[in-house]
Amino acid sequence: MAEVPPGVKGMNDILPPEVSKWQFVEEKARGVLESFAFREVRTPALEYTPLFVRSVGEVTDVVEKQMYTFDDRDGRSVSLRPEGTASAVRAYIERAQWTREPVTRWYYVGPMFRHERAQRGRLRQFHQIGAELFGVDAPSVDAEVIAMLVTMLGDMGLPAAALEVNLNSLGEPEERAAYREALVAFYRRHLEALDEDSRRRLETNPLRILDSKTPEVVALNANAPILLDTLGDGSRARFDAVRKHLDALGVRHNLHARLVRGLDYYTATIFEITTAAGDLGAQNTICGGGRYDRLVAALGGPATPAIGFALGVERTLLAIAEPAENYEPAVSVFFVPMDAAALAYLLPICHRLRAAGIRCEIEHRGGSMKSQMKRADKLRSRAAVIAGSNELASSTVTLKDLAQGTQTQIPVADLEPKIHQLLD
Ligand code: HAM
Secondary structure (H helix, E strand, O other), X not given: OOXXXXXXXXXXXXXXXXXXXXXXXXXXXXXXXXXXXXXXXXXXXXXXXXXXXXXXXXXXXXXXXHOOEEEOOOOOEEEEOOOOHHHHHHHHHHOOHHHOOOXXXXXXXXXXXXXXXXEOOEOOEEEEEEEEEEOOOOHHHHHHHHHHHHHHHHXXXXXXXXXXXXXXXXXXXXXXXXXXXXXXXXXXXXXXXXXXXXXXXXXXXHHHHHHOOOHHHHHHHOOOOOHHXXXXXXXXXXXXXXXXXXXXXXXXXXXXXXXXXXXXXXXXXXXXXXEOOOOOOOOOEEEEEEEXXXXXHHOOOOOOOEEEEEEEHHHHHHHOOOOHHHHOOOOOEEEEEOOHHHHHHHHHHHHHHHHOOOOEEEOOOOOOHHHHHXXXXXXXXXXXXXXXXXXXXXXXXXXXXXXXXXXXXXXXXXXXXXXXXXXX
């Protein structure tokens, strides 16, 4: 027999019943985003490669090691998007969005691609729910965006008590440059404790060494200089203001002085949310984000402050313990024809109920009453509508209430109101 070519490693099919949990998460996210006046944008999955090199950063893991990059048939280098911010900024600039809405609130939902080592909660095609807010640099906006995230996760079944909101400030790029020097000097004094990867990063992206998982480096990092201590008064006051607004909004959060992010465009506030809930294991960061006040200008737009985040859908789903089956909608009405004539009789009746928005399934394959009722049961149907020669002759149907176990023979015209009554 022919063998089916396998699906791509690290890229999953999302089928029922899992898809119901996905729909639930997306619906909750959209509800909250819309209530914060964010509007959806849909950008392409493919971009010219320089967009990511110039925004995410040339010496980041994402660009150096993880992008799906290839030449298209015109010989131009394109990449599957590894994240959504770069595309949102490109669209913002190309459409001169600031001329339409000085404060722009956008969100997106969709697949992202990174060639990572696939494991639980880490995929090569994964999905993000992201938001980007352009045009305001007030600290209150940072707090509003983080509070929105916490609200969103709460609506999905991850209450604030299950979340750790970790916050740090990267300050201005000039301040970070000074910190970088201090950090490089520190690591040079302790070269023997650095693994090969960290030594390489020392030349290219030393802040990323703070993120190392190698035990010797983790131990060394405990004594590394702290970024926040080296920031100027302005940056520190701004960060304090963000935290005060978060307190006022009732958002519990931690200062995480060694938090750095894997993408180069960030300035000032950065944050990540982790959770011990559910079944996440090591990949317990469900979302990350921060300010990127210099990116719009760096990509050729006017100086525009901005902040955003992305929530990893797969990780969020793992964190929500509830099994996917619990999100599956039940069939409301199962139609049981006893023979071919009854099928022809029931089909238009079923069609009319569906037009009224009622979820119906009809058995086309025949079969005994017992086997059909079994299937109705499996689909968790609320009611069965049964017809045989008797019902046909009298223009009736037999309506069985599957919760109560009672049944009545009723005129066809009474069916729809009766079903509505049952479902209410
Ligand atoms: P990020 O931290 O690279 O940020 O990704 C955000 C979230 O996407 C992560 O916290 C994680 O939940 C999920 N994620 C990332 N990589 C994978 C993977 N390989 N498998 C499964 N889930 C993954 C960004 O992408 C920024 N664009 C966020 C942002 C928006 N910053 C400002 N605006």
